[in-house]
Amino acid sequence: MAVKKSDLYSSLWASCDELRGGMDASQYKDYVLFMLFIKYVSDKYGDSDDLEPPIVIPKGASFNDMAALTGNPNIGDLINTQVIQPLVDANEMLARTDFPDFNDPNKLGEGNDRVDRLGRLIAIFSSPDLNFAKNRADHDDILGDAYEYLMRHFATESGKSKGQFYTPSEVSRIIAKVIGISPKNTVAGTTAYDPTCGSGSLLLKVAAEAGKRITLEGQEKDVTTAGLARMNMILHDFSGGASAS
Numbered sequence: 001m002a003v004k005k006s007d008l009y010s011s012l013w014a015s016c017d018e019l020r021g022g023m024d025a026s027q028y029k030d031y032v033l034f035m036l037f038i039k040y041v042s043d044k045y046g047d048s049d050d051l052e053p054p055i056v057i058p059k060g061a062s063f064n065d066m067a068a069l070t071g072n073p074n075i076g077d078l079i080n081t082q083v084i085q086p087l088v089d090a091n092e093m094l095a096r097t098d099f100p101d102f103n104d105p106n107k108l109g110e111g112n113d114r115v116d117r118l119g120r121l122i123a124i125f126s127s128p129d130l131n132f133a134k135n136r137a138d139h140d141d142i143l144g145d146a147y148e149y150l151m152r153h154f155a156t157e158s159g160k161s162k163g164q165f166y167t168p169s170e171v172s173r174i175i176a177k178v179i180g181i182s183p184k185n186t187v188a189g190t191t192a193y194d195p196t197c198g199s200g201s202l203l204l205k206v207a208a209e210a211g212k213r214i215t216l217e218g219q220e221k222d223v224t225t226a227g228l229a230r231m232n233m234i235l236h237d238f239s240g241g242a243s244a245s
Helices: 005-019 025-045 063-067 075-090 111-125 142-158 169-178 201-210 223-235
Strands: 191-194 215-220 241-244
Touching (some): 005 142, 025 111, 075 111
Parallel strands (some): 215 241
16 A cells, blocks of 8 residues: 555654754755655665665665664764665665765754654654555655655745755646657657756656656756655666756
């Protein structure tokens, strides 16, 4: 059974509540979306028997391994070195700059404050309601939907320009149809390119309209948003991705 979006969104906002006070609202997303990503790929591919799974989860670098660090006084550094870095090393599509620093005292606090904050953040994503093991990723743009949800709320809360603009999912679907992509006119060499791809949602909507495998390419100015697009491509088993430039 697919995870309900209402459960997903309530968990995302509860995560933001845990991070308030240490950073600007627009920076919450980097931590929250990584938590969502590592939970999703761990549930889906942590015990995969596939010869070539979309993403490799190294031993000791799953969400459960991260959860086991709860209460450890060095939890922030251990998430960086034992979870994020092995994940990056095992998957060439990923870069360390795609993910935030979980040992940053300016954003997450110091000492017990950081340990407690990260423990509560992990606990939110440990909820049984967020079990992605049987969730379909084909046309369910989980990261894109989460990104859009967070950006919409952060824009209001921070009182600033969003910095990175997203394309609402409804508009993405319309654009995908307008450019004429369909199963009838799509061939093996068809490529879709988005020069300002954001989270990659528009590209994924185009791929859905194609009805068959096509190549997706994108560019994004913001490094962390390009990382989000790469994560989104992995969740949908596309070997292409986004480059930051």
